[in-house]
Amino acid sequence: xxxxxxxxxxxxxxxxxxxxxxxxxxxxxxxxxxxxxxxxxxxxxxxxxxxxxxxxxxxxxxxxxxxxxxxxxxxxxxxxxxxxxxxxxxxxxxxxxxxxxxxxxxxxxxxxxx
Amino acid sequence: xxxxxxxxxxxxxxxxxxxxxxxxxxxxxxxxxxxxxxxxxxxxxxxxxxxxxxxxxxxxxxxxxxxxxxxxxxxxxxxxxxxxxxxxxxxxxxxxxxxxxxxxxxxxxxxxxxxxx
Numbered sequence: 437x438x439x440x441x442x443x444x445x446x447x448x449x450x451x452x453x454x455x456x457x458x459x460x461x462x463x464x465x466x467x468x469x470x471x472x473x474x475x476x477x478x479x480x481x482x483x484x485x486x487x488x489x490x491x492x493x494x495x496x497x498x499x500x501x502x503x504x505x506x507x508x509x510x511x512x513x514x515x516x517x518x519x520x521x522x523x524x525x526x527x528x529x530x531x532x533x534x535x536x537x538x539x540x541x542x543x544x545x546x547x548x549x550x
Numbered sequence: 551x552x553x554x555x556x557x558x559x560x561x562x563x564x565x566x567x568x569x570x571x572x573x574x575x576x577x578x579x580x581x582x583x584x585x586x587x588x589x590x591x592x593x594x595x596x597x598x599x600x601x602x603x604x605x606x607x608x609x610x611x612x613x614x615x616x617x618x619x620x621x622x623x624x625x626x627x628x629x630x631x632x633x634x635x636x637x638x639x640x641x642x643x644x645x646x647x648x649x650x651x652x653x654x655x656x657x658x659x660x661x662x663x664x665x666x667x
Contacts, residue, residue, distance in 0.1 A: 440593075469653045478660065479640065484653030492653050526593055532653065535582050535646040536601040539655060541593040 437462055440529050440542035448548045454515040457545045459527035461508050467491075467532025468510040469539060470502060473524040482525075485510050486532045514547075522549045552577045552645050556658035563631045563665055571626040571639050571661045579647025583624040584655065585615055588638040597639075600624060611635070631665045638662050 441460045449455050461468050469492075470482040481494040485504035502512040508529075514521055524546050528539035553576045563569045575581055582601055586594040598609025605617045615626045624641060639662075642655040 442593075467653050469655075471657075479657040481654050481656075486653060494654075528594075528655075530653070535580075535644050536599075538584065538596050538599060539653075540596060541586070543593040546591075 440527060440540055442525075442527055442542040442545050444545060445543065446546050446548075448550065449517050450550050451517055451519060453517050454513060455517060455547060456511055456513045457525055457527075457547075459510045459512075459529075459542060461510070461527075461529030462540055465529035465531055465540075466508050467530045468504060468508065469528045469530075470510070470512050471526045471528065472496075473526060473544070474522075479526075482512065517549045519549050522547060552643055552656045554641050554643050554656055554658035556639075556641055556661045558661050559659070560662045560664065563663070565633050565665050565667050566630050569628050569631040569635070569663065569665070571641075571663060573624045573626065573641030573658060574622050575624060575641070575643045576622065577643055577645040577647075579645045581622075581624075582644040582646050583615075583617065584642040584644075585609065585613070585624075585626050586640045586642065588640065588660075590637075594640060597626070633665050633667055636663055636665050 443458045467486045469484040472480045484492040488504045499515045504510045524544045526544045528541045530537040530539045555574045584599045585597040600617045608614045638660045641658040
């Protein structure tokens with residue numbers, strides 16, 4: 437099976453712009469979770485989507501949003517970018533049916549905000 | 551509240567020696583515990599997990615982890631380290647009794663493992 441894919445792999449934006457990141461889960465997986473990784477804060481949970489519905493949300497401002505499509509692909513959007521949004525954004529997929537499931541991560545999108 | 555602590559930012563070992571990367575956790579319900587590894591400019595790769603049963607869990611690349619409920623620990627171990635094991639290791643937990651956390655993992659800050667030749 438193909439793994440989790442994320443596009444683009446690298447992005448450079450300027451403050452105030454918006455950005456959309458894409459994640460394609462492993463075939464058959466219906467849950468997609470997003471995480472932000474920074475040297476200062478570590479890995480922080482953004483949100484999780486399951487069957488096109490947001491099921492769980494972390495403590496991020498409303499500038500961070502996401503959605504999931506009927507084929508389980510997911511996008512996250514960050515509006516009005518700030519310098520502090522520079523990070524590696526990771527998505528992870530799982531079947532989404534139980535606590536014992538493993539989340540499988542994509543390679544990440546590295547966002548640099550100038 | 552759910553949380554994970556990795557008390558060592560860095561662990562240095564010589565190739566061929568055993569390695570241990572420490573992890574302690576806090577959950578109110580049943581803990582489901584995971585170890586991931588991250589190589590530079592890469593995503594997280596799953597190594598192993600503890601769900602229930604035998605306290606010693608075996609995973610990928612010769613790694614294993616020992617679950618200790620009384621000490622709320624889940625230390626990662628390998629009998630003989632390789633230079634190629636050098637990477638950033640993350641411990642994560644999910645509370646099995648909380649439905650709202652179904653899609654969420656709580657991660658530690660990570661431990662940088664360096665294995666020198």
